Every structure is written in C-alpha cells, then in structure tokens.
Amino acid sequence: MQEVSSILITGGAGFIGSNLALELQERYPKAKILILDDFSSANFKNLKKFNGEVLACDVSTDEVFFKIDDFQPELIFHLASITDTTVTDQELMMRRNVDGFKNILEIAAENESIVVYASSASVYGNVKEHVPLKEEREKSPENVYAFSKYIMDNIAKDFSEKTGLKIVGVRYFNVYGPGEAHKGKFASMIYQLYLQMRKNKRPRLFKWGEQKRDFVYVRDAVDATILAKEAPETTVYNIGSGEARSFNEIVALLNKYLGKDLEPDYFDCPYDFYQEFTQADMSKIKKELGFVPKYNLEKGIKEYVEILEGKIPHPVGGLK
Template sequence: MRVLVTGGAGFIGSNIVFELVEKGFETYVVDSMHTGNEKNLEGVMDSVRLFKCGAGEIPSLSLPKVDFVLHYGIYSSSPMYKEDRRRVAEAIGDAITVFEFAKDCGSRVILCSTSSLYNGLPTPWREDAVPLVTDFYTEARIAIERLAELYHKLYGLNVITLRHFSIYGPKEEYKGQYANNITQFLWCMMKDKPPVIFGDGNQTRDFVYVKDAVEAAMRAMEKDIEYDVFNVGTGKDTSFNKIVEILNRKLGKNIKPKYVPNPIKNYVYKTQADPTKAEKILGFRAKTTLEEGIDKTIQYYKQLEWIPDV
C-alpha cells in the first residue's frame, strides 16, 4: 500500500512516517521544511521518497497514485499565522490541492486538525461544539475541515479528521520556539534555566504523548469510515506548574519557573478533550500516562547532541 504524508519531516509527521515504514507502507513525504528537517527521518531515508516542497506543489511532482494521504503539512502554530495572516489562505489553498490529488487517486484522507478550534468554549470539548471566532490559525483549520466535508459530500472523498490536543515528545527539536510547553520547559531545565510561564502557571492543557497521536492516525487508516471528526486527547488536563514539578522531580533539580505577565490577548487557559467518541468509534484511547511520556521525552532529549535555546 502507498501513502503520502505531507509534513512528514516535521514532529508528528516524522513519528508517523517511522510507524508507516515499520508497517511496510511505500511512503512518500512532501514537506516544505519550514519547521521540518531531514534529520527527523534519519534511519528511514532509504525507505522513503522525500520531496522538499510545499503541499501546493503536489500536482507537479508526478507522484504515483496512493491509497492514503495524511495531511499534516500545515503551518503548525498560532503565532505563525499572526506573523503573516496570508498563511490562512495558503493553508486553505494547499488543502484544496491535497483534496484534489486524493480525489483523483481515489485515496482516503487523514486530515490533521487541532483542538484550538474549540478555544473559548467550556470544557470538556466535544466534536459537535460550534467554534467561536478567536484566531487566524483556527479560522484556517475550520475552513479546511469544512472543505473536507464538502469534498466528501460532493465527490465521495473519504476523510477522517483528527483534532489533536497538546502533543509532546521526541523529534520536536526543529520546532524550537513553537514546540510544546512540556518540551520547551524540559529544554530550559536541562540547561538549568527557569522555564518562562505566562501568568500564574495554573493554566492547563490536555497533553498527549506523540506515539498516541501516531496510534490515532493508524486507527483512522484501519477504520472503514467515510467521513468523521475525532478528538485526539486524553480527557485529562494538567497545569504548567504541575509539569514543572514533575520535570524537577525527574531531573533531580529544583528550578523555579519565571512567571511573566501574559502578553497574548486570545490566550487559552484550559484545554480538555472529551475522548468518548474517538474511543467508541475509532477504538482510540491515549495509552501513555504523563509520567511515562515525560520519562520517554527526557530520555530522547538527553541523548541528543544539541537541544534548542528557547
């Protein structure tokens, strides 16, 4: 079976590519290398065909027909869209190119989306919630999700959308300042620097270990579902203060965070998935506990020669 992964040289994408290669898929990667890096694919490069270009260039690549398209190659963080608001249009245009390619191939699509589109709504967040207008990043994702549904309704495109919560773990180093809070706190504390926290540290996130996000994608590929949307979260939220406490304990340190006034207008104070639908229909449940996930993350970054300054 053939699969195309956009964003496959990025954090989540490269973790998925390793799993696909392990499972014997003929794997193609399209990545603009904006936050991706070939080094994330070290160890599988012989088994993967990598195209270093944006998803919008797919029609010019003479790719073979694929069975699955996993679309993860989208600007991955809210500040990226604030820096250049036209990226909203670029992300939507790329998604249309990806859906056209999948339609022409007759391939199924796993569409990566985000829990950020629930921002401002009361938790826990369910898939049928109606998003508020909060952010450029989320406007792009909402439009892309709706277009996926339209391609399904008009052309029978099979799409499973996965709304990821706060993912952390190995291979995040090339995201630098855009990496998950757990990972950035860890990088600081490994260098004996205080992690910087906006506000009082009581804000919470539903943290998901990256291997569980990979598992969600694998489940989505296995299921014969024509169109649906699922949360990829644990259902539990943890405060930034608690994360720093866990990291101190595991690193054998006693570093106090540096609390600074929150400069972000549309800041999110709490995220928490309702994982019920994903468990029931997709058969997906995040298995990795926060303690296990943080242990594995520490192990990974300790063996790297270099970790980013954030």
C-alpha cells in the first residue's frame, strides 16, 4: 500500500465520513488526518476512537481557508454537504453543497491534491425501467439535493480539465450501517425498521413492500471510496452492492437476526414522487479498480444487527 502523509476529510464526523476516517486511520497510521465538519448532521461520538484533529468549519464559507492554514493535504475526501433531501431552500442547498465543493477544489489546486468527493445516485432521478444504472446514462435530478450533486459532477469535470487535477466522484446508493443513528428519521430504512422491530412493533412499509433498492453496507462504501483515489483519471463511480432488494426482504432478515416473527404493517405511499427501484451497475469500478463488494444484504444486516445489539464491536471504532 502506497504511503500517504496528509489527508483532509470534510464531513468527517458524519455517517460515512466517520467510518472513512477510522478506516483511513487504520490503513495509514503515519498520516496526519484533519477533519472539518460543521456538525449540522454529525455526532462527536462517531469519532471517539479517532486520533487526529477535528475542527468545526462550514466549508462553504471563507473560514475554510483559514482553518486549513498551513495544512497541505495530499488527499482530500470531500463528504461535507447538506444530505437532507427534504430541504427545499434552493439557495441554501446550492450554496452549501456547490460553493463548498468549489472552495475545496481551490484548496486542492493549491496543494495538487487528489480529490474524492461524494456524489449521489439521486442524480439519475426516478428511473422507470428496472435495469442496473450505468454512470453515463442520462441524469434527471428530481429535487434540489440531487441537482446540487449533478452540478458538482459537472464542476469536477471542468475543473479537472483546467487544472489537471484528478477528481473522482463516488455515487453512493443506499448506504446503511454503524454510525448513522444520529441521523434520526434520515437514517437508512434498514435502521428505521430495526428500531421498530426491536420494540416488537410491526414494521411499517408502503404497500406492498416490493419496492427495491440497492442497499450497500457502509464498510463496502468506505472501501470503494478509498480505492477511488487510484482511478486512472477524473471520473465518477457507482458505489452500491449491485443488487436490488425489496423492503420485504429486509423485514424477513431482521426477523431472522432478531429472533422475531413480525408481519409488516402496509400503508399507502403519501408521496407523488417515490423511487420504486434502484440498482447500481458496478461493472466500471470493477473493471478499472477491481472493486467487488464483500457484503450482500444478508451478511451486512447480520453484522449490523450484531453491532447494534452489542454482540460484536464495530471493526474500526465501536460505532453504533
């Protein structure tokens, strides 16, 4: 493994960011790691095992340049953004997500850093056909969050062409796993259903629970994110499991691993816009970087439940 001396992680106290920080700490024990986070959607408890420096910072403001000061990152993992898809304030979403990204790219240009940033599968929009989604397919963002990520992808391509920097987007599908509890109602559907069933409540699903999603365990998402820095050039990769699985299957697996037998409580979907199906085509990252997910839904939910139930520790930090 090639040694890395300095790593900047924005949004490093959040769900994926904290898992990433702890894994990088394990893999690069000699590296200096700096985390910037405004703690608007984060929890310090996620970083109790982190040994580096953590600074409060909104990267969409000029304070980011002062907070970085003389830190010269060789690698930048940019995960800071508003991730609440229900936010309708378009100016706020664009300022925080897009302006923040542009600030980070300026820092990268000054230091000739490799940048890996969080994109999102939401850029694909409400796909009608049930087929794996390839990175190059037409984009159709349905809300301002998805639009902000779509514009970030465009900016990354243009900035790379101007500067020669390598800027790699990781297009996350439905990530779940330890470290998401602080997100409350915005945590994964798997965690929401676990909480209901843990209290012996019937799990609530939109009729009839056959909606399918590509659920990717956070440890796979982190592995792919770190590997993305090895991309041969500026590009974007899907980060998923490569499988579309139904909510009914999640309930069945949670019943199995919790030792319960709870029937779903089906109700009408109240939303005009609702994705019925997502599935990542993972062929590009497999071909270019050799990445293959280690966790299917069965293995991921089993490990997650064991961590939540206190039966095993989180492999890199004891997160719940």
